[in-house]
Amino acid sequence: MRRRNANRIGRIVSKLGEKAGVQTSDTGCATAHDFRRSFGTRWASRVTPPELQQLMRHRSITTTMSYYVRLDSSELAAKIAGKVNDLVNDPPQRPLATDTLPMSNNEKTRCRATGYKAEGTGVEPATGKAGI
Structure with missing residues (x-):
């Protein structure tokens, strides 16, 4: 216009x-x-x-x-x-620890080398030094 x-x-x-x-x-x-x-x-x-x-x-x-x-x-x-x-x-669905894919040998070696161990139900896993 x-x-x-x-x-x-x-x-x-x-x-x-x-x-x-x-x-x-x-x-x-x-x-x-x-x-x-x-x-x-x-x-x-x-x-x-x-x-x-x-x-x-x-x-x-x-x-x-x-x-x-x-x-x-x-x-x-x-x-x-x-x-x-x-x-x-209606919380979002998170996979349980049993639903995760298996780790390769390389990943297992890397996890052992750091000394950290993850434990929990898969929702909010706690982390800490292995053996503590």
């Missing part, structure tokens, strides 16, 4: 905002830029900041971050709690 047409549309929207009495601030009625702000605010929670930057056609991610991306602590806490609950209720 050519700039002249964009300016004309902006003036039309401003006049419609005045006629409708839609006040968006203490000093003014709805303008075309209010549509832009509304678009950015609504999409901020649906896409990543770099995607929003492209949608808003901002040159700098700093502009996008300062005007549209807000850290909502309650929303973040809910997401973290959901992830923790998922891990507690």
Whole structure:
């Protein structure tokens, strides 16, 4: 769209905002830029900041971050709690020590040379010096 047409549309929207009495601030009625702000605010929670930057056609991610991306602590806490609950209720399956592949002779020699011995169930094996 050519700039002249964009300016004309902006003036039309401003006049419609005045006629409708839609006040968006203490000093003014709805303008075309209010549509832009509304678009950015609504999409901020649906896409990543770099995607929003492209949608808003901002040159700098700093502009996008300062005007549209807000850290909502309650929303973040809910997401973290959901992830923790998922891990507690359905933990990832880890192979048991009996499910591992047999070691080659070279690997056995290397393990004996270090003097460390791994023991445990395969979930979180304890390590320590052999014979201690």
